[in-house]
Amino acid sequence: MSDEKKSCPAPSKAEPQAERSHLPMWILALTLVLLYLGAVYFDHHGGWFDKEVYAPYASADELDSYQPKSGAAAALAHGRQIYEQVCGLCHGVDGLGKPGQAPPLAGSEWVMAKGVQRLAHIPLTGLTGDVKVKGNDWNMSMAAMGAALPDADLAAVLTYIRSSWGNGMGEVTADDVKAARTAIGAHPQPLSGEQLAKMPE
Amino acid sequence: MKNGFLVFVAAFVVLGGSWCAFVLAPELQLGGAKQTSVLNSSDVYPVQRPGDATLGLQVYRANGCAACHTEQIQQSGMACDLVVTSMGKNRAAFMQAMGEIGDLIYKNNPKDENLEDIVTMNKWKPGDPVRLPVFQNITKEIAAAASDKITTAGGKAEIHINATGADISRGWGLRHSVAEDFLYDYPVQPGSLRAGPDLAGVGARLPDANWQLLHLYAPRSVVKDSVMPPFRFLFEIQKIGEVPSPDALNLPEEFAPPAGYEIVPKPEAKELAAYLLSLRADVPLYDAPFTSLAASTNAPAKKP
Numbered sequence: 001m002s003d004e005k006k007s008c009p010a011p012s013k014a015e016p017q018a019e020r021s022h023l024p025m026w027i028l029a030l031t032l033v034l035l036y037l038g039a040v041y042f043d044h045h046g047g048w049f050d051k052e053v054y055a056p057y058a059s060a061d062e063l064d065s066y067q068p069k070s071g072a073a074a075a076l077a078h079g080r081q082i083y084e085q086v087c088g089l090c091h092g093v094d095g096l097g098k099p100g101q102a103p104p105l106a107g108s109e110w111v112m113a114k115g116v117q118r119l120a121h122i123p124l125t126g127l128t129g130d131v132k133v134k135g136n137d138w139n140m141s142m143a144a145m146g147a148a149l150p151d152a153d154l155a156a157v158l159t160y161i162r163s164s165w166g167n168g169m170g171e172v173t174a175d176d177v178k179a180a181r182t183a184i185g186a187h188p189q190p191l192s193g194e195q196l197a198k199m200p201e
Numbered sequence: 202m203k204n205g206f207l208v209f210v211a212a213f214v215v216l217g218g219s220w221c222a223f224v225l226a227p228e229l230q231l232g233g234a235k236q237t238s239v240l241n242s243s244d245v246y247p248v249q250r251p252g253d254a255t256l257g258l259q260v261y262r263a264n265g266c267a268a269c270h271t272e273q274i275q276q277s278g279m280a281c282d283l284v285v286t287s288m289g290k291n292r293a294a295f296m297q298a299m300g301e302i303g304d305l306i307y308k309n310n311p312k313d314e315n316l317e318d319i320v321t322m323n324k325w326k327p328g329d330p331v332r333l334p335v336f337q338n339i340t341k342e343i344a345a346a347a348s349d350k351i352t353t354a355g356g357k358a359e360i361h362i363n364a365t366g367a368d369i370s371r372g373w374g375l376r377h378s379v380a381e382d383f384l385y386d387y388p389v390q391p392g393s394l395r396a397g398p399d400l401a402g403v404g405a406r407l408p409d410a411n412w413q414l415l416h417l418y419a420p421r422s423v424v425k426d427s428v429m430p431p432f433r434f435l436f437e438i439q440k441i442g443e444v445p446s447p448d449a450l451n452l453p454e455e456f457a458p459p460a461g462y463e464i465v466p467k468p469e470a471k472e473l474a475a476y477l478l479s480l481r482a483d484v485p486l487y488d489a490p491f492t493s494l495a496a497s498t499n500a501p502a503k504k505p
Contacts (some may be wrong), residue, residue: 051230052488054377056278056366065341066279068241068485068492077241137266 021091081159082153084144087123087161095165102140103133106165114187115201116172118182119158121191144188151177221486231380240485247384250479255385257476260469262390269396272480276377276489277366281344281395283336289355298354299334300431302347306336309343338365361492374402376489382482400457404481411451414466419456433469438462 047053050060057063084179090102097104105111110133124145130139146154151174156168158172191199202208236245250258261267288295336347351358363369364376378401383389388413400452407413412423418436420427436450441463448471449463466474485491 047231047258049226051234054379054488056276056377063488066490067487068360068490123438132242 003124015062032097051067075156076160076163078153079156080164081156082149083160086149087157090142094145095161097133100143103136103138105161106167108133109168110196111161112167112169113201116158116162116176117180117183118196118199119200121163121184121196121199122153123149124155124177124180124184125156126190126192127196128190129192131196141190144190146187151181234380234384236384236475237381237486237488240487240490246484246486247381249385250335251475253472254475256268257472257474257479258390260385260435261476262388264435264473266400267390267392269392269429271395271399272382272401273378273391273443274368274374274376274482275366276364276369279341280363280365281341282361282363283339283344283347284361285333285335285351285356286359287357289335289357290474291355291479292312294354295351298350298356301350301414302336305343306339334414335368361488364382364489364491368399371398372406373399376482376485376491378482379486379488381486381488400477400480401482402480404478405483408419408478410474410478412417412478414470415450415452417470417473418450418464418466418475419452420452422456432470433472436464436466438464 020179043054047057047059053060053063057066079183087105091097091105092102093104095104110122110131113119124144125147126142126144130137132138133161146157149157153176155172157173158177161167162169162172205254221374236247238244239246249255336344339347340360341360348358348360366377367373369376382401383391416423416427416429417432419431419433420429438458439446439462441449441461446465448465450466452458452464
């Protein structure tokens with residue numbers, strides 16, 4: 001140690017200095033390639049930040065293509081929607097009817113008839129006067145609430161009424177509604193319960 | 202500092218960029234989330250939890266449930282089921298369509314068990330009971346093509362869309378989780394570790410409050426090999442009074458308190474159970490569509 005103390009320290013080199021240099025070309029190229037691949041991946045998987053598109057869907061179009069568009073369940077849901085808008089106010093969303101307003105549809109012998117022609121006539125012409133529903137007498141008047149609905153929509157409503165609330169009856173097709181409309185003709189008069197009962201099911 | 206301004210600008214851009222990506226962008230994307238409607242229905246989703254379930258969310262938080270349970274279901278894909286609902290009147294045309302569909306499915310997946318249904322159909326003779334085929338786990342394109350063939354032949358078919366993935370096959374849910382599932386959660390507790398099962402649909406899976414209480418008091422009384430710690434401090438042991446408490450747990454002998462005593466849940470336990478029952482992310486939404494076979498039991502009966 002003592003020897004070293006005597007010797008002079010060697011003159012140190014100058015502080016290293018950072019110098020600017022050119023960006024290597026390969027880094028630039030790699031960055032661009034990665035950016036491109038990222039953009040392609042985003043294009044295929046990103047869904048364009050649409051808040052409704054989650055994995056595994058890649059785009060709003062793909063999500064749209066998986067929406068159930070047909071089938072009995074969709075038709076039934078459509079019928080329910082119209083029922084609640086048009087019929088539910090008086091007949092109740094539970095189909096139980098309302099005293100002084102409208103008779104029940106749940107378990108009604110008019111709804112659960114074998115054929116659908118009588119049922120299809122009611123919303124197309126309206127109903128007035130005495131009618132017996134589930135053993136009770138009703139004397140109300142119903143306007144032709146369904147006359148303005150397209151055949152397919154009215155068929156969906158009638159299908160909903162016939163298959164809900166434990167009624168468990170079959171489908172009403174647009175053709176059934178069309179047949180009823182043809183039978184009624186251009187100037188519908190509100191039917192009475194008697195007239196309705198005389199009609200074939 | 203040399204180039205101080207440049208360093209400041211660079212740091213600002215980097216931090217500001219991450220803030221935009223991780224705070225601003227999600228806020229713009231989902232900040233306006235609100236109630237949405239259930240697919241093909243006039244019901245809205247989600248609905249505000251009842252009061253005790255809202256309190257239960259805080260119990261869930263206080264006990265760190267989210268440390269071991271997630272509330273997010275993952276989904277890896279979609280599969281379609283094609284349910285034939287009517288053969289129509291032209292039996293020959295229908296059988297021809299069945300044959301073509303068999304080819305279509307076989308081309309896609311040579312080992313498909315769906316073919317059995319077609320073979321059974323081919324052996325059908327007048328007078329036999331009709332078992333209409335159901336083609337499962339086919340792609341959307343094949344389902345659409347097959348449905349077209351059946352419709353052209355005069356029959357009718359429905360396409361059902363199911364979510365697929367590990368979580369779905371475990372029975373934890375019917376679809377992936379979406380932002381609306383958490384609309385009324387504060388704080389949102391999606392969790393990240395699954396020491397226990399996912400709870401996003403637990404209210405639909407185990408809808409019995411009594412089961413939930415038993416499980417909280419003594420997990421192994423209802424799930425044999427459960428690794429969940431018992432949460433006994435949410436319950437009280439008390440002497441049975443003149444009449445037993447209506448809330449008292451009906452425990453198996455191994456877990457039961459000494460004779461003359463009963464276990465009753467504290468309000469926290471009841472609130473937590475109410476919260477668990479309110480976790481039911483099981484309705485189809487536009488952003489998470491599905492139609493299950495179970496849902497089609499509501500379909501109209503055949504025309505008489």
